[in-house]
Amino acid sequence: MAFAARIATACGRQLARGWKFWLRAGQTLALSGLVLFGGTVAAAESLPLPDNPLEGRLLFESRGCDGCHGLTGDKLGIGPSLGEQHFSGTFLDLGAALWNHVPGMSVTFEVTGLAWPQLTKEEAMDLIAFLYFIDYLGRPGVAADGETVFVSQGCSSCHSIGGGEANVGPDLAELRNFASPLFIAQQIWNHGPSMLEGMRRMGIAPPSFAEGDLADLSAFVRQQAGPGPRERTLLAPGNPNLGGELFVSKGCSRCHGTDGHGGSGGPDLRLPNLQKPAEAIASTMWNHALGMRSTMQEKGIGWPEFRESELADLVAFLYFLPFEDPVGDPQQGASVFRDRSCDHCHRADLPTQDGAGSAGPELSGTAATASESSMVAAMWNHAPIMKKAILGEGRPWPELTGQNLRDLRAFLSSQSGR
Numbered sequence: 386m387a388f389a390a391r392i393a394t395a396c397g398r399q400l401a402r403g404w405k406f407w408l409r410a411g412q413t414l415a416l417s418g419l420v421l422f423g424g425t426v427a428a429a430e431s432l433p434l435p436d437n438p439l440e441g442r443l444l445f446e447s448r449g450c451d452g453c454h455g456l457t458g459d460k461l462g463i464g465p466s467l468g469e470q471h472f473s474g475t476f477l478d479l480g481a482a483l484w485n486h487v488p489g490m491s492v493t494f495e496v497t498g499l500a501w502p503q504l505t506k507e508e509a510m511d512l513i514a515f516l517y518f519i520d521y522l523g524r525p526g527v528a529a530d531g532e533t534v535f536v537s538q539g540c541s542s543c544h545s546i547g548g549g550e551a552n553v554g555p556d557l558a559e560l561r562n563f564a565s566p567l568f569i570a571q572q573i574w575n576h577g578p579s580m581l582e583g584m585r586r587m588g589i590a591p592p593s594f595a596e597g598d599l600a601d602l603s604a605f606v607r608q609q610a611g612p613g614p615r616e617r618t619l620l621a622p623g624n625p626n627l628g629g630e631l632f633v634s635k636g637c638s639r640c641h642g643t644d645g646h647g648g649s650g651g652p653d654l655r656l657p658n659l660q661k662p663a664e665a666i667a668s669t670m671w672n673h674a675l676g677m678r679s680t681m682q683e684k685g686i687g688w689p690e691f692r693e694s695e696l697a698d699l700v701a702f703l704y705f706l707p708f709e710d711p712v713g714d715p716q717q718g719a720s721v722f723r724d725r726s727c728d729h730c731h732r733a734d735l736p737t738q739d740g741a742g743s744a745g746p747e748l749s750g751t752a753a754t755a756s757e758s759s760m761v762a763a764m765w766n767h768a769p770i771m772k773k774a775i776l777g778e779g780r781p782w783p784e785l786t787g788q789n790l791r792d793l794r795a796f797l798s799s800q801s802g803r
């Protein structure tokens with residue numbers, strides 16, 4: 386409940402409409418006792434994702450990032466507005482972006498006298514996952530465009546909204562309290578086989594959604610339905626860790642791989658890059674429903690149905706697939722360590738290093754390089770001191786790519802340490 390109160394505070398700040406929608410969803414869910422956040426399920430081994438990626442927003446505020454950065458286009462004038470940027474790439478790609486901005490950012494810290502914010506490895510993960518999550522929220526729907534979708538996709542042949550002739554399917558105004566884009570997607574998905582069969586009989590082409598269509602449709606349903614007795618939107622942002630379990634328990638993993646190495650019967654889902662707004666991921670699933678259904682029938686797999694926040698969880702899991710870092714190459718890492726002059730101050734048990742590496746601590750086999758998130762946190766926390774040492778020697782700031790960081794970590798964790 387304390388979490389709900391904190392989110393409520395976060396909500397009070399300047400948020401774009403799309404954001405409000407999602408955060409309000411989280412808030413009302415928590416308040417109504419249906420706490421869908423904060424599950425106790427163990428995360429994927431390689432990359433412990435946050436259960437609720439929106440929670441990183443609280444760190445964004447408590448660590449003072451919001452002192453210089455806006456999130457929703459509000460120009461604070463100091464750092465760039467982060468809500469409008471497309472933070473794509475893996476965890477370490479984004480970690481590298483932060484690292485590369487250290488000199489620019491720290492100048493502002495020095496001028497303003499602010500203390501450099503310290504992060505634990507969990508916080509580094511939560512903060513970066515939050516930045517990565519921003520695109521997930523998508524844009525708010527436009528009701529007028531939703532009406533176009535409703536008619537052009539054939540929905541109006543079977544459904545009315547708030548009264549009308551069509552009555553093959555239920556009047557969609559019934560959904561008024563639950564008409565979030567993902568909830569509508571979930572209902573369509575669950576009724577998929579019977580709906581597709583009905584459409585085939587009536588000679589209507591199966592609907593296919595473009596990005597934004599479900600958000601628009603949801604806005605249209607809410608507008609037509611009018612305010613319900615109690616406005617409530619059953620929509621958690623989605624828990625990617627629960628989604629990972631559903632991916633197995635709902636049978637998706639029987640056909641789909643998620644590590645870039647293909648699948649059996651379906652495409653690998655890391656490759657199409659599903660880092661796009663949640664409603665667009667749900668659309669992608671739906672657009673492939675016919676193809677999946679026939680493969681499912683061939684394999685004797687029943688049509689999976691989703692309850693409560695299950696589709697949201699699954700979609701959050703798919704969204705985070707491109708976030709996971711592949712394993713780096715230790716030999717490349719050894720070259721990066723030399724080329725970026727890390728070896729000037731740090732030891733990593735390199736035979737060529739005698740006499741070098743006295744200014745900074747030993748790095749190999751230490752807690753600092755034990756995981757991706759601990760490495761990013763350690764580099765971030767020590768960045769101002771490193772900056773002083775590096776720039777003090779007249780050297781340029783050693784910019785890094787995500788691949789550099791992957792290789793460095795593979796190298797440093799493969800060394801035994803002294």
Ligand code: HEC
Pocket residue numbers: 445448449450451452453454463464465482483485486487488489490493494497499502512
């Ligand atoms: C004292 C002001 C200040 C604070 C506080 C601050 N930043 Fe920055 N940040 C900046 C400035 C200035 C830049 C642009 C630097 C540059 O271009 O090299 C920047 C750049 C960035 C970028 C790169 C944006 C891009 O264009 O790619 C990211 C990401 C970022 N900051 C994240 C954070 C996070 C996360 C925090 C909180 C832990 C934070 N910042 C706190 C001033 C700040």
Ligand code: HEC
Pocket residue numbers: 535538539540541542543544553554555557559560569572573576579580583584585587589592602
């Ligand atoms: C061929 C007729 C037909 C078409 C076309 C059709 N539906 Fe349906 N729809 C149905 C039927 C029948 C049901 C109820 C299915 C059931 O109960 O198994 C249903 C159920 C639903 C539900 C769940 C409603 C609830 O109260 O749970 C939603 C949401 C929905 N449809 C949305 C749509 C949208 C959006 C479109 C257009 C993209 C669409 N439908 C097109 C026949 C249709």
Ligand code: HEC
Pocket residue numbers: 632635636637638639640641650651652654657669670672673674675676677680681682684686689699
């Ligand atoms: C029986 C095998 C099978 C199962 C089970 C299955 N799929 Fe699929 N999936 C496919 C096939 C085949 C395609 C390609 C279909 C097409 O292109 O028409 C596909 C396509 C997709 C796509 C689109 C990928 C792209 O290229 O953009 C997504 C997303 C997806 N599936 C998600 C899921 C999820 C989530 C589940 C579990 C609820 C699931 N699938 C279960 C076979 C399956």
Ligand code: HEC
Pocket residue numbers: 722725726727728729730731744745746748751753760763764766767770771774775778783793
């Ligand atoms: C000019 C010297 C210098 C260079 C070059 C340098 N560092 Fe550092 N580094 C330091 C110092 C000094 C510390 C300890 C700072 C402190 O105690 O706060 C440190 C700390 C660290 C830590 C945290 C270690 C821990 O145990 O918490 C990591 C990780 C790190 N450096 C990585 C790197 C990498 C990777 C490079 C190359 C891209 C690099 N450093 C380049 C001086 C340097």
